[in-house]
Amino acid sequence: MSRYTAITPADLDAMLAVIGVGSVQEIFDRQIPQAVRLGRELDLPHGLGEQDVYEHLRALAERNTSTEDELSFLGAGMYDHYVPALIDMLTERSEFLTPYTPYQPEISQGGLQVMFEYQTAISELTGLPVSNASAYEGPSALAAAGYLAKLHNGGGRFVASAGLHPHALQTLRTNAHGYGMDVVEVGLTGGITDPEEWAAAIDGDTSAAFFAQPNFYGAVEDAAALSAAAKGAAGDGAKPPVVVAQVDPISLGVLRSPGECGVDVAVGEGQPLGNRLDFGGPSFGLFAAREEYLRRMPGRIAGETVDVDGRRGFVLTLQTREQHIRREKATSNICTAQALNALAGVVYLAWLGRRGFVELGELLLARTHYARETLALLTGVEPLHDRPVIREFAVRLDVDVAAVKRRCASEGVNPGVDLHALSGREADRGGLLVAITERRTRADIDRLAAVLALAMAAERDSAATEAVTV
Amino acid sequence: MSTTPLQRDRATTIFQKGAPGRRAFVCPAPEVPEVDPETLLPAGFRRAQEPRLPELSEPEIVRHYVGLSKRNFDLDSGFYPLGSCTMKHNPRLHERTAALPGHARLHPLQDPERAQGALELMWNLQGALAEISGLPNVSLQPSAGSHGELAGVLLTRAYHEDRGETRHKVLTPDTAHGTNPATVTMAGLDVIKVATNQDGGVDVEDLRAKADGDVACLMLTNPNTLGLFDPNIAEIAEIVHAVGATLYYDGANLNAVMGLSRPGDMGFDIVHFNLHKSFTQPHGGGGPGSGPIAVSERVAPFLPVPVVVRLKDGAFDLDHERPKSIGRLRGFHGNYGCFVRAYAYICSLGADGLRDASETAVLNANYLLARLKQRGVAEYLPLAYGELCMHEFVLSGGPMKQALQIKTLDLAKRLLDFGFHPPTVYFPLLVEEALMVEPTETETKETLDSFAEAIAAILSEAAEDPEIARGAPYTTPVRRLDEVAAAKRPVIRQAL
Missing domain, CATH: 3.40.640.10 (Type I PLP-dependent aspartate aminotransferase-like (Major domain))
Structure with missing residues (x-):
């Protein structure tokens, strides 16, 4: 018996007798040619108890930075909306x-x-x-x-x-x-x-x-x-x-x-x-x-x-x-x-309801507009386009996006998706895609702007220092 | 027969409930300066009439869906011997671990250095699946078994194209799952059927006759959909490889052979796994699933992107730079939530437990088969092929139809009144009135006995009065439904 099975030795004897074979192995021997039998145990660890599996999976989970662990503006197809209980x-x-x-x-x-x-x-x-x-x-x-x-x-x-x-x-x-x-x-x-x-x-x-x-x-x-x-x-x-x-x-x-x-x-x-x-x-x-x-x-x-x-x-x-x-x-x-x-x-749609679904859309419109306007005021940030946006917008930074993202991460902010890293398009170099959900408040957006501004300034400074050193 | 409370419920949809103005969601305040709506979104882009979604309070929504849930049969409520679907117990530990915020609330575009736990989990799962299948290179990306099949056939195509060959034929046995031929067409290739021999295996002579230089691939399930392990598998692989074609393993029946026999060692080049079958991802009433693939070295350069890799410093990363790759099959990295559950299962069972699971699955299937015979069922429902079986078996209801005037469908519907989910019916197609039974390893001997008793009881009841089975079921929320009318004039949404 292993986890989740229930055949006792007594069950097994009774079952083999009904089948008319001497062992489980005989059932396999009569059907699978020896040449394609594994003939050894799989090279995998032994089974663990429930508690140990839980601890292992929990330890792996803790090595991930989730949207609970940082202020995240990641989107590009999947979004951190509130999921009702x-x-x-x-x-x-x-x-x-x-x-x-x-x-x-x-x-x-x-x-x-x-x-x-x-x-x-x-x-x-x-x-x-x-x-x-x-x-x-x-x-x-x-x-x-x-x-x-x-x-x-x-x-x-x-x-x-x-x-x-x-x-x-x-x-x-x-x-x-x-x-x-x-x-x-x-x-x-x-x-x-x-x-x-x-x-x-x-x-x-x-x-x-x-x-x-x-x-x-x-x-x-x-x-x-x-x-x-x-x-x-x-x-x-x-x-x-x-x-x-x-x-x-x-x-x-x-x-x-x-x-x-x-x-x-x-x-x-x-x-x-x-x-x-x-x-x-x-x-x-x-x-x-x-x-x-x-x-x-x-x-x-x-x-x-x-x-x-x-x-x-x-x-x-x-x-x-x-x-x-x-x-x-x-x-x-x-x-x-x-x-x-x-x-x-x-x-989810029933929970939002007829009015709520529209209200949520309006909320996203208003906050996304605010976020774009706010970021556009920062030095070195330029919107990629001036089209209406619903819940996400793209800007171009005048510094390296990956480096800025690393600096923001140390402040607990994930400012968005590195456009070039995702699309591979040359034209997307410097691009940052910022997503807003109802979980991102005005204060969160203001914090994003503050952290991003500092990170970009620091990045420009360090790039300048490097240039001087070179 | 009197009606039950569930039968008195008239299947009112959520769109027919509630009242204008009711709601559950309270929208947060925008908190930002008000801006002219026309600036935010010009009228030309705006929706004139909002979607007519339901208007209910939260308690009403909960009652509605809890009420609907009671109109479902499920694996936690009873025996579910649905052949080819491997309805084994779904441990709740897996739900708990998958729901940990570090897994459930991890964004797919999180920087890899801050998703190391997830990538390590995927790496470990890739390794385990490689070992279980005997094929060293794994892509976790496909979303379900049929998606894995599509990946496999596209890989085969890419492999041949890379060698400068255009091969357009894919061989499939006539016992194959319907997804096999459907996939072949979607990948732009042609299906060639291979006959089944009198023992239920591949007709080797027919295969030999059809295996030529135009054949790209043979798709096979082993054990096959009759629940039989093909004893000629080595010869079959040799014939296919001799003409330069690949061998594809439909992993739907992997639950019979984990730790006992490996597709890679049988000569297969590509295998898909159904994590929602052998690896107990709960199927959710029809999805999600997950269909990773493992492949041999010669096919590996073409695997879909991305693949999880381990760097020299021990860190994990996603590799998108694979020049010969067939490309992407979907967004992001696959159904990670399913990976967490499958990985938890593999950790729980380990090498010994996986082998034991397959051994017990095969034991249970053979016991149920023998027990049915012992109860006199074989006279009406004989085993279609062979004497023993692997993890499932296929009975033919032909004699039952002749002798008792009830069809396999009637038997299946009458089983509903006995509290069992029926086996798969009318598949595979080459067995008359087929009944495909897969008990799985997580059932007790008592459950198998009671199922055998129910079948025997239905047969003796039918010998007295076949009308009872023909009119079944009687106790379910609805009785037999008019499927012809549903298809003739389709009503597929609530009129509003």
Whole structure:
């Protein structure tokens, strides 16, 4: 018996007798050829007791600087929002935590109804009528939208704005290479997708056109104009590209919805909705579309129906799209959704509520604006663009970002994401991406400005000293 | 039969509850100088009508979702022998450790030097998975098993392209999980099916005939979806390698062989792990999962970025500079929260415990199979192939359908009334009326006995009156649902 098993020696004897073998080894000997048996113990440590495992994992946790340990302005796709306590309580309930995918709907109505409610909420946020029950996470959801577009109109190329999150762009490229598509990148002007370059890049062979709203640099794009331009650019007689927007769901209380802006498919990282950071996952990806794409959607979808007694109920539906039925003709290989993370998402939206969701958006707008104005007053700090921002903004520092970040860290402040380190783009050198959540107060923002100013001054001094020494 | 309280609940959604003006969230004050809204966000970008989200108090929200939770069956409530899904106990220690702020509230873009604990954990997990699989190079990035499969097929493609070859065929047995062929198509390659022999293994002659210079890869599950270890695995690997193709191991059934036999030693080049199966990440009612991959040296240069590395000074870092890499498969570094749980599990069990887990899983499956036979079930539900099994077995409901006029579906639905989650049904496809049973190692002998009794009871009940099973279930929150109507006219959101 080891941890979590329960077969006593007496059980074992009785069980072997029923099976009709002399030992467990015999069961293996009769099935696995000796040539592929390991024949030794795995080279791993011996098992530990619960208390020892806890202490080991706690010691590892203590070597990480979390958002509880410093004043963090990190964002770029995942954000340190406050997660209400009721989400912990609900996601830890056995009934939500421990089932598998709801293959038996009669005993899975709770989970299926959560999916149905989640789909309703995502449709409301995006202004698009159909949502799946969640995708893995943001960037792979964007790549999945590309595959939908390829199936839908069969064009040979994708056009993608450089304003997409770099991870989304890279994920799209990895996937597109697989099914033989080129990705053409469109640059930014003044912080947003260059409208002329965008229209020029899209042709009749373009399967999909992708942009982010707000974009990676925090700027609000003219989503309606980009959608309209993409549809007009395909040319007469050609199938227009599927317009895909990567959205930040938290912005959708104040921003015009993708549906209103003419977007066909909205995807995005769901983490800001009630999910913890978890060093990048698990979270969920949202995926919503216009009605005409319903039968090409990837992933699970819950639908309403009735039982034999006429009671309302829910099932996984449109399964003829899926891998277990259609196999090589499936619209996606996705089997696992992110049900527990999507539950956290819909509970979070219910907790914020209709008014609260908008108020939170307004709060972020006001504080983010204040933070940008405040930092812009510092010597050597210049906003990267003057576009409206929702919850995040980019500035350029006249000193080395990594060095400044190290100096700030010693003061307990993490001023944001080093843009160049994340994107690898030469143009992003000196760039700092600063994210604001409701957990960052005005006092926190003022402290960021003070610490950043001192760190930059110190860095300039030390650079000057070095120059003199040289 | 009278209705239960849960059946009287009419499945009202949260959008149909509450009242205008109710709320749970109190928004913090902005504290910053007021600015003209037009300056913050011009009207043209602003939303005219706010999303119609629910309006409820916190107590109402809690009651609603706790109420919904009671309409779910779950692993903590009862036996869940869902074949191929490895529904073993989910230790709560893992939830506690994953929730520690140093793990749960760590931002993925924290500077690596201040995330050393997380990177060390990932490094240790990579090492453990390499040892368990016998394949030395690990990427933790894929989000689930199917995502790991996509990574594996893209790696295979990159490997061949790097050698200047374009190979477009991927061989999969007809017993394969549906994700295998679906993945192949998404990676731009073609599926070629390989037949199953009379013993339930790969038809080696068919494989030999189809293995040619256009074959990129063979995707295999071993033990396969019939619960059988393929005794010809060495020969299969030899045939595949002889034509220059790679061998992919679908790790869904790894729970049968941990510490006993390793995919790397069987000749596989690429394996994916389902951390939500063998390594007991709770599946959350359909995710999250996590699907790391381990690969041989020849495939390693193509692994997705980033990979956790250990520097000369002993510090850990994320390596993004891998020129031959297929690139990224998702944002950030993978499902770290799942890594914490899987790592805690590996630490708890250790080498001896992992082997014991697999041995006990195989013991339990064989005992349940034999016990069913002892109870006279085999006459109606014979084992589809073989005599013994690995960690799961597949029965055929064909004779039951003939003799008792009930289908596998009816049996499954009647099991719900007995308080059990049914096995996987109608998979694999080549077994008539298939019933795929995976008890896992964490169940007691008593539980296995009671499940065998329930099956026997349902069969004898059906011999008396098949209508009972055909009308089942009776005691669940809803009874059989009309899936055809749901698909014909899809209603996938609440009308508002």
